[in-house]
Amino acid sequence: xxxxxxxxxxxxxxxxxxxxxxxxxxxxxxxxxxxxxxxxxxxxxxxxxxxxxxxxxxxxxxxxxxxxxxxxxxxxxxxxxxxxxxxxxxxxxxxxxxxxxxxxxxx
Amino acid sequence: xxxxxxxxxxxxxxxxxxxxxxxxxxxxxxxxxxxxxxxxxxxxxxxxxxxxxxxxxxxxxxxxxxxxxxxxxxxxxxxxxxxxxxxxxxxxxxxxxxxxxxxxxxxxxxxxxxxxxxxxxxxxxxxxxxxxxxxxxxxxxxxxxxxxxxxxxxxxxxxxxxxxxxxxxxxxxxxxxxxxxxxxxxxxxxxxxxxxxxxxxxxxxxxxxxxxxxxxxxxx
Numbered sequence: 001x002x003x004x005x006x007x008x009x010x011x012x013x014x015x016x017x018x019x020x021x022x023x024x025x026x027x028x029x030x031x032x033x034x035x036x037x038x039x040x041x042x043x044x045x046x047x048x049x050x051x052x053x054x055x056x057x058x059x060x061x062x063x064x065x066x067x068x069x070x071x072x073x074x075x076x077x078x079x080x081x082x083x084x085x086x087x088x089x090x091x092x093x094x095x096x097x098x099x100x101x102x103x104x105x106x107x
Numbered sequence: 108x109x110x111x112x113x114x115x116x117x118x119x120x121x122x123x124x125x126x127x128x129x130x131x132x133x134x135x136x137x138x139x140x141x142x143x144x145x146x147x148x149x150x151x152x153x154x155x156x157x158x159x160x161x162x163x164x165x166x167x168x169x170x171x172x173x174x175x176x177x178x179x180x181x182x183x184x185x186x187x188x189x190x191x192x193x194x195x196x197x198x199x200x201x202x203x204x205x206x207x208x209x210x211x212x213x214x215x216x217x218x219x220x221x222x223x224x225x226x227x228x229x230x231x232x233x234x235x236x237x238x239x240x241x242x243x244x245x246x247x248x249x250x251x252x253x254x255x256x257x258x259x260x261x262x263x264x265x266x267x268x269x270x271x272x273x274x275x276x277x278x279x280x281x282x283x284x285x286x287x288x289x290x291x292x293x294x295x296x297x298x299x300x301x302x303x304x305x306x307x308x309x310x311x312x313x314x315x316x317x318x319x320x321x322x323x324x325x326x327x
Binding site: 002003004005011012014015016017018019020021022023048049051068071072074075076078079080081083084092095096098099100 | 150153157160167168171172174175178179182190191193194195197198199200201202203204205214216218220230231240243244247248251254255257258259261262264265267268269271272275
């Protein structure tokens with residue numbers, strides 16, 4: 001069995017990653033298609049890593065949390081061409097608070 | 108937190124049980140120490156990996172933004188249609204390997220992207236494309252390595268955090284539930300044994316007094 005990376009993002013993100021050799025890619029611009037795509041990749045035995053844009057990830061946080069509870073696929077969130085989402089709370093921040101019990105500056 | 112007064116039910120206040128309980132207390136105390144050490148080591152590892160995750164995320168943000176600028180440039184030079192066509196017709200010569208490593212008993216993923224041997228580094232048709240496309244693709248390929256590494260590290264952070272939480276719960280359960288309960292039961296048995304001893308002593312004295320009065324009356 002081969003292992004693969006999948007990408008979910010806007011058209012430019014998908015074009016970029018396809019040019020770099022990641023072919024399992026879904027263009028999505030709203031939560032419905034993003035959710036469908038992510039659930040599909042989560043079912044796909046080949047996919048071990050899903051790259052998704054922060055913008056889409058923010059809209060389907062519940063689905064991401066649900067899938068993240070399993071060991072695979074690992075989901076990684078990246079900025080799109082418009083850059084980092086300023087209002088986005090770093091998901092690691094909550095994790096740190098839960099594990100350590102205190103808020104840390106800078107995370 | 109109020110000191111718990113709960114005891115283990117269904118234990119008879121005997122010396123045998125007391126000895127067994129003291130053994131159990133020793134074991135629980137040892138477990139508590141070990142788990143606390145594990146928790147502390149996990150926390151140290153967690154912080155080390157957390158700062159790496161932070162650094163990597165910043166790197167990904169920078170490289171990715173550069174990659175997108177090249178991509179936008181390629182889009183301008185080649186036109187959106189052409190670029191999309193190239194992307195659609197792309198082939199992949201990359202291998203993606205997934206293995207697992209153990210960090211303090213926590214399995215964490217290791218991701219590796221490798222170029223297939225004897226295959227071109229370019230994944231799209233070269234016919235009539237300009238170097239801007241190559242530059243963009245190259246940039247995204249570089250970012251991809253960083254993204255994969257970031258995914259790996261962030262997944263490790265998540266798994267370590269979950270393990271810390273689990274260990275913390277067990278440490279607290281031992282400290283605030285299991286050990287106090289054992290201690291309370293030990294105290295209860297010790298009190299019961301002392302009470303029984305006092306009763307025995309009293310009974311003994313009573314019998315002795317009775318016997319003495321009997322002897323004196325018989326003699327008299």
